[in-house]
Amino acid sequence: MKYDIILCGVGGQGVLSVAAAIATAAASEGLKVRQSEVHGMAQRGGAVMSHLRLSDETIPGDLVPRGRADLIISMEPLEALRYTEYLKPEGICITAKSPFENIPNYPEMDSVLSKVESLPNSRLIDAAALAKEVGNRRAVNMVIVGAASTYLPLPEESLKSAITTLFTRKGEKIVEMNINAFSLGRNA
Amino acid sequence: MSNHALLGDEAVALGAMHAGLSSAYGYPGTPSTEIMEYLLRSANAGGEGIHQAHWSSNEKTAFEEALGASFCGKRALITMKHVGLNVAADPFMNAPLLDIKGGVVLAVADDPGMHSSQNEQDSRYFADFAMIPCLEPTNQQEAYDMTRMAFDLSEELAVPVMIRLVTRLSHSRAAISTSDPRKQNVMKKADGGAGWTLLPARARRHYASLIGKQEKMNLLSEESVFNKLKTGNESEKCELGVITTGLARNYFNENSGELTSSYNHLHIGQSPWPAAKIRSLMDSSERLLILEEGMPFLERYIRGIGSETMPIDGKLNGKVSRQGELNPDNVRESLGLPSLSSLEFDTGELPIRPPQLCNGCPHEDSYNFIKEVVQGLDQSIVTSDIGCYALGALAPLEVPETVVCMGASISMAKGAAEAGYPNVMAVIGDSTFYHSGLTGLVDCVADQAKVTVIIMDNSTVAMTGGQQTMLQSARLPQVVEGLGVAKDHIRVLDAFRRSHDGNVEVLKEELAFEGPSVIITVRECVETVKKRLARRKQAKEAAAGGNR
Ligand code: SF4
Numbered sequence: 141m142k143y144d145i146i147l148c149g150v151g152g153q154g155v156l157s158v159a160a161a162i163a164t165a166a167a168s169e170g171l172k173v174r175q176s177e178v179h180g181m182a183q184r185g186g187a188v189m190s191h192l193r194l195s196d197e198t199i200p201g202d203l204v205p206r207g208r209a210d211l212i213i214s215m216e217p218l219e220a221l222r223y224t225e226y227l228k229p230e231g232i233c234i235t236a237k238s239p240f241e242n243i244p245n246y247p248e249m250d251s252v253l254s255k256v257e258s259l260p261n262s263r264l265i266d267a268a269a270l271a272k273e274v275g276n277r278r279a280v281n282m283v284i285v286g287a288a289s290t291y292l293p294l295p296e297e298s299l300k301s302a303i304t305t306l307f308t309r310k311g312e313k314i315v316e317m318n319i320n321a322f323s324l325g326r327n328a
Numbered sequence: 329m330s331n332h333a334l335l336g337d338e339a340v341a342l343g344a345m346h347a348g349l350s351s352a353y354g355y356p357g358t359p360s361t362e363i364m365e366y367l368l369r370s371a372n373a374g375g376e377g378i379h380q381a382h383w384s385s386n387e388k389t390a391f392e393e394a395l396g397a398s399f400c401g402k403r404a405l406i407t408m409k410h411v412g413l414n415v416a417a418d419p420f421m422n423a424p425l426l427d428i429k430g431g432v433v434l435a436v437a438d439d440p441g442m443h444s445s446q447n448e449q450d451s452r453y454f455a456d457f458a459m460i461p462c463l464e465p466t467n468q469q470e471a472y473d474m475t476r477m478a479f480d481l482s483e484e485l486a487v488p489v490m491i492r493l494v495t496r497l498s499h500s501r502a503a504i505s506t507s508d509p510r511k512q513n514v515m516k517k518a519d520g521g522a523g524w525t526l527l528p529a530r531a532r533r534h535y536a537s538l539i540g541k542q543e544k545m546n547l548l549s550e551e552s553v554f555n556k557l558k559t560g561n562e563s564e565k566c567e568l569g570v571i572t573t574g575l576a577r578n579y580f581n582e583n584s585g586e587l588t589s590s591y592n593h594l595h596i597g598q599s600p601w602p603a604a605k606i607r608s609l610m611d612s613s614e615r616l617l618i619l620e621e622g623m624p625f626l627e628r629y630i631r632g633i634g635s636e637t638m639p640i641d642g643k644l645n646g647k648v649s650r651q652g653e654l655n656p657d658n659v660r661e662s663l664g665l666p667s668l669s670s671l672e673f674d675t676g677e678l679p680i681r682p683p684q685l686c687n688g689c690p691h692e693d694s695y696n697f698i699k700e701v702v703q704g705l706d707q708s709i710v711t712s713d714i715g716c717y718a719l720g721a722l723a724p725l726e727v728p729e730t731v732v733c734m735g736a737s738i739s740m741a742k743g744a745a746e747a748g749y750p751n752v753m754a755v756i757g758d759s760t761f762y763h764s765g766l767t768g769l770v771d772c773v774a775d776q777a778k779v780t781v782i783i784m785d786n787s788t789v790a791m792t793g794g795q796q797t798m799l800q801s802a803r804l805p806q807v808v809e810g811l812g813v814a815k816d817h818i819r820v821l822d823a824f825r826r827s828h829d830g831n832v833e834v835l836k837e838e839l840a841f842e843g844p845s846v847i848i849t850v851r852e853c854v855e856t857v858k859k860r861l862a863r864r865k866q867a868k869e870a871a872a873g874g875n876r
Contacts, residue, residue, distance in 0.1 A: 201578025
């Protein structure tokens with residue numbers, strides 16, 4: 141089994157915590173995991189992209205080749221479009237719906253969304269609304285993990301316990317809220 | 329044996345700790361920063377005989393501090409990014425002449441592709457220049473293993489050893505297995521006298537001894553487990569011989585399964601170059617392809633001048649991309665394999681999204697008042713420096729006109745002012761000022777240069793993730809005064825929008841002054857404020873939880 145994921149968004153949107161949740165779950169399932177992250181200048185409000193590779197065999201490198209990705213997980217619709225050439229022909233794209241408009245020439249929202257919808261396999265998730273339902277805008281990340289979870293080669297339970305592990309430090313309430321966000325995303 | 333999922337940087341840190349590290353020094357710089365952050369976290373967690381870990385003012389002081397520890401017989405690590413080694417080049421080039429007993433390892437992280445840097449320089453040239461071994465890991469496990477080994481090698485050869493990292497390894501995570509930690513060295517001062525005093529007569533002797541060590545280094549490279557030659561066909565020559573260095577091996581392995589004819593493969597993880605192994609690869613191959621992450625360093629060595637005996641493909645003949653990082657896709661192309669079929673979808677042109685200052689960043693308010701003053705002048709120059717505020721050169725602010733290297737803002741401003749240009753301003757951050765701005769300001773004071781220095785004091789090293797500046801903000805005016813800037817011309821301002829009009833006036837006044845003046849604009853970085861508040865909240869909640 142090999143499963144390659146491209147995670148993307150805008151610096152500061154928490155792409156890394158999405159990656160961390162999936163990577164932790166995969167490792168607990170005994171899979172090999174390679175994860176490349178973005179630190180430094182690009183994190184300041186720029187386009188960020190991270191590679192996550194899961195496999196039961198040795199993984200040769202940290203980067204996903206173009207045409208090999210099974211899944212794009214994006215925190216933002218314009219950013220989702222930026223990396224479609226990484227997808228396999230049958231690859232899937234999951235993205236949060238709300239735009240992050242920090243550039244003057246951000247395209248018409250409708251055209252961005254309709255492009256995402258016209259991808260062969262795509263899902264637009266109103267993650268912001270679902271995060272609001274659990275009572276914290278910052279839970280968008282875990283809504284997206286939930287939405288991606290039905291495609292990932294990982295059991296729901298191991299993702300949930302990964303989320304618990306990641307947020308334990310921040311207290312029970314935060315754990316519960318993120319688990320709820322995950323479940324809303326999963327059922328979206 | 330245990331399992332940890334670590335960044336490449338963290339694997340270096342843990343490798344050093346398990347090698348019996350006593351002291352670590354560095355200056356933050358992407359992609360090397362996380363090495364020291366890991367060592368600091370471990371040091372803060374405490375424990376018996378835990379190592380020293382400190383950020384330094386710059387890479388040069390870091391290197392020298394490490395040499396001090398080594399002089400006491402202890403093992404020391406220095407961390408920095410590639411351009412930091414330019415700053416540390418003085419001690420770095422001299423250290424191989426010392427009689428090193430406590431191992432000295434330099435972990436330097438290059439940034440091919442310039443994700444967060446101003447150039448793509450390849451630190452392997454520096455290792456060669458200094459005549460020391462360089463180890464280049466291709467994955468997190470090797471980052472750990474090689475760092476451990478580097479300390480042994482350093483003590484065996486009595487020279488510093490370089491670990492060369494690149495962004496993609498520094499910032500990629502994988503599980504590694506570790507082995508039992510080694511104890512720290514006992515304190516034992518080196519024989520000062522001859523071994524550590526580089527006076528000409530003695531330095532000549534030391535240099536001869538360094539030259540003498542080269543044969544041993546070559547031999548170690550030939551035998552190194554990190555330099556592996558795999559032959560594709562025992563009985564006859566293969567059409568293709570591939571040499572990989574660094575991460576190129578990963579990308580080669582990603583694609584090599586699809587090669588239809590047999591090939592020879594030499595991977596080099598330890599230099600000086602293993603010449604005999606390279607020769608044997610060349611003898612058993614008809615064509616050579618050289619894949620190295622970084623500049624065509626090995627390639628030039630192999631090509632020589634007009635002495636090519638076989639076709640060689642690489643960066644110098646355009647078969648491998650000369651600029652930027654290697655990746656599975658461009659390596660695939662160099663191997664002559666067809667590109668993989670991707671999802672076919674025309675997204676049309678997408679606007680780029682470059683990095684920019686955070687919402688509410690104090691630099692924005694500082695630049696806005698500078699901009700207003702600049703717009704009212706016929707002629708002016710604004711030099712700037714390395715840090716978040718360099719992003720002010722991009723739209724919409726577009727204030728800085730130069731960004732060159734750490735500290736260059738002040739010294740370049742002096743040069744421009746003395747060339748006769750009016751209204752010269754230098755913009756520099758507090759941490760960059762301590763790193764390399766102090767000396768430039770001393771120059772300005774000495775010659776009473778007509779320069780207005782604007783220190784944007786956000787009390788942190790923001791770009792690399794919010795490390796603490798060397799000295800507290802409140803000390804900055806005293807430091808500037810101590811360097812000799814007239815007290816009346818040290819102006820401390822708020823970097824808030826509400827102070828805009830007043831700030832405009834102050835800048836105009838100081839531009840009219842005939843000597844050096846310093847304006848310090850003070851407001852904490854938004855990101856560090858957020859982190860501080862989050863920490864406080866967490867602490868409060870933890871305390872409340874404890875009371876329940
Ligand atoms: S990290 Fe701090 S200094 Fe850097 S852009 Fe953001 S607010 Fe400004």
